[in-house]
Amino acid sequence: MVPELVTQREPGELFVIRNAGNIVPSYGPEPGGVSATVEYAVSALNVSDIVICGHSDCGAMKAIATCACLEHMPAVNNWLRHADAARMINEAQDHPTEQARIDGMVRANVVAQLNNIRTHPSVALRIAQKRLRLHGWVYDIENGSLDALDESTGDFIPLADHPASRL
Numbered sequence: 415m416v417p418e419l420v421t422q423r424e425p426g427e428l429f430v431i432r433n434a435g436n437i438v439p440s441y442g443p444e445p446g447g448v449s450a451t452v453e454y455a456v457s458a459l460n461v462s463d464i465v466i467c468g469h470s471d472c473g474a475m476k477a478i479a480t481c482a483c484l485e486h487m488p489a490v491n492n493w494l495r496h497a498d499a500a501r502m503i504n505e506a507q508d509h510p511t512e513q514a515r516i517d518g519m520v521r522a523n524v525v526a527q528l529n530n531i532r533t534h535p536s537v538a539l540r541i542a543q544k545r546l547r548l549h550g551w552v553y554d555i556e557n558g559s560l561d562a563l564d565e566s567t568g569d570f571i572p573l574a575d576h577p578a579s580r581l
Contacts, residue, residue: 415469415553420560429455435474435523436466437496441533449534456536456546464537466527467551468520479504479519480512500526521570524550524563 417423417430431451438448445453455461468475474494477484478501484491500522509515528550531537540546550563552570561570 415467415555417465417467420553429459429461431455433493434490435472435478435494435497436468436527437474437493438466438527438531439496440530441535452531452534453536456534456540460545462545463547463549464531465549465551466524466531467553468524469553470517470520470555472516472520475519475523476516478523479516496530497523497526499529520552521563524552524570525568528563 417428418425421428431448433448438452439446441449452464455464474490475497476482478494478497484494500519503526504515504519504522507518509518528548531548532541537546537548541548550565550570551573552561554560560573562573563569564571
């Protein structure tokens with residue numbers, strides 16, 4: 415997905431980090447590129463909103479949800495360990511179909527990555543100062559719909575029905 419197209423923004427209006435699985439590792443003693451980029455966006459650019467956006471047909475989440483063997487890609491396999499909380503939650507739920515299992519994994523991962531990003535000191539500070547809002551979205555590529563996480567219920571609902579999640 416192309417965030418600028420979905421949000422109808424011009425190039426340069428959004429500060430975008432893209433990676434396999436929309437992963438944001440929890441903050442730790444050895445921050446990597448995602449952590450440095452989040453810190454720069456929050457502390458230097460003063461972004462006011464961060465969106466963790468998953469999407470339908472995500473290969474990374476499909477691999478996790480279907481227990482695809484990734485041993486032949488050790489870096490990818492290790493990277494996707496940052497979605498272990500989402501995997502465990504998704505596996506504990508009943509899914510009527512494999513597609514429902516994959517869709518559930520996409521949504522659980524958005525929630526897990528929101529939890530991870532909250533561990534970053536710059537993010538925690540700006541949230542405490544009420545200068546930063548976090549949003550969880552899921553984009554359905556096939557039909558163009560966009561669902562937003564309603565944190566009060568834990569459900570994903572159409573963005574149009576959730577004004578607090580709009581930018």
